[in-house]
Amino acid sequence: MAGPELTGPNLPDPIIEAHGLKRYYQRGSETVKALDGVDISIRRGEIVAILGPSGSGKTTLVNVLSCLDAPTEGTLMVAGRSVAGLSEDELVEVRRGVLGFVFQQFSLLPTLTVTENVELPLMFLGRRADRKKTREILEMVGLGNRADHLPRELSGGQMQRVAIARALIMEPQILVADEPTGNLDKTTGESIIKLFKHLAADQGLAILITTHNLAFGYQADRVITLEDGKIVKQEERHPERTDAVQT
Numbered sequence: 411m412a413g414p415e416l417t418g419p420n421l422p423d424p425i426i427e428a429h430g431l432k433r434y435y436q437r438g439s440e441t442v443k444a445l446d447g448v449d450i451s452i453r454r455g456e457i458v459a460i461l462g463p464s465g466s467g468k469t470t471l472v473n474v475l476s477c478l479d480a481p482t483e484g485t486l487m488v489a490g491r492s493v494a495g496l497s498e499d500e501l502v503e504v505r506r507g508v509l510g511f512v513f514q515q516f517s518l519l520p521t522l523t524v525t526e527n528v529e530l531p532l533m534f535l536g537r538r539a540d541r542k543k544t545r546e547i548l549e550m551v552g553l554g555n556r557a558d559h560l561p562r563e564l565s566g567g568q569m570q571r572v573a574i575a576r577a578l579i580m581e582p583q584i585l586v587a588d589e590p591t592g593n594l595d596k597t598t599g600e601s602i603i604k605l606f607k608h609l610a611a612d613q614g615l616a617i618l619i620t621t622h623n624l625a626f627g628y629q630a631d632r633v634i635t636l637e638d639g640k641i642v643k644q645e646e647r648h649p650e651r652t653d654a655v656q657t
């Protein structure tokens with residue numbers, strides 16, 4: 411297939427770049443402007459948090475950026491490649507090669523162990539899992555001692571870690587998580603944010619999350635606030651300072 415490599419050290423940076431993104435829904439005579447002209451780029455190793463009230467377009471934005479939904483208008487580049495006009499098969503390839511999606515409901519299969527749940531995406535593709543690699547990923551997300559447990563034997567935070575490990579098994583360049591701390595208490599949510607920071611710093615993973623929680627959001631490198639489908643505020647955090655700088 412034509413186009414740049416989807417994985418490897420030569421991956422283009424930013425990983426995601428979008429201009430003038432719009433996503434309109436038609437409901438009878440009413441047009442819902444879920445996204446109304448959003449420019450965004452996400453670089454390697456960067457954690458970007460999308461904040462904003464309910465209905466502001468956060469989920470719509472991450473779905474469009476993850477190629478789960480198509481924009482009504484605008485340009486979207488993923489790993490240096492324009493997504494417009496790609497066939498469904500090509501989109502699947504982009505999603506698989508670049509994006510790891512952490513689903514909000516975790517979507518764990520109750521009869522499979524933690525290890526098997528993590529390896530599920532490979533099984534779906536008919537690929538054999540490398541147990542050593544699965545182990546490493548479980549260690550990385552802090553579940554080294556839960557490999558043979560069933561989901562019902564886990565806490566909410568641990569289930570979230572399984573969902574993250576499952577996204578990591580495909581070796582994504584960017585991890586996308588819609589409200590990853592939404593169902594978690596403060597301490598557990600904080601430990602997930604800490605894990606994201608570790609993954610970004612150590613693996614160079616880009617991470618895109620949405621959250622209602624300002625305290626979590628403001629731990630990201632960049633905080634983008636949406637209102638009515640538009641970016642109303644964008645703040646960059648610099649590691650050497652603790653205050654947020656408006657850009």
Ligand SMILES: Nc1ncnc2c1ncn2[C@@H]1O[C@H](COP(=O)(O)OP(=O)(O)OP(=O)(O)O)[C@@H](O)[C@H]1O
Pocket residue numbers: 435436437442443444462463464465466467468469470471
């Ligand atoms: N399939 C759809 N059809 C019509 N309107 C939709 C559809 N999906 C979302 N919307 C509308 O688009 C807007 C943005 O929705 P979205 O789910 O992106 O918000 P959100 O910021 O993720 O909210 P929340 O914080 O509650 O998850 C809302 O007004 C919503 O009602």
Ligand SMILES: [Mg+2]
Pocket residue numbers: 468469470588
């Ligand atoms: Mg949402």
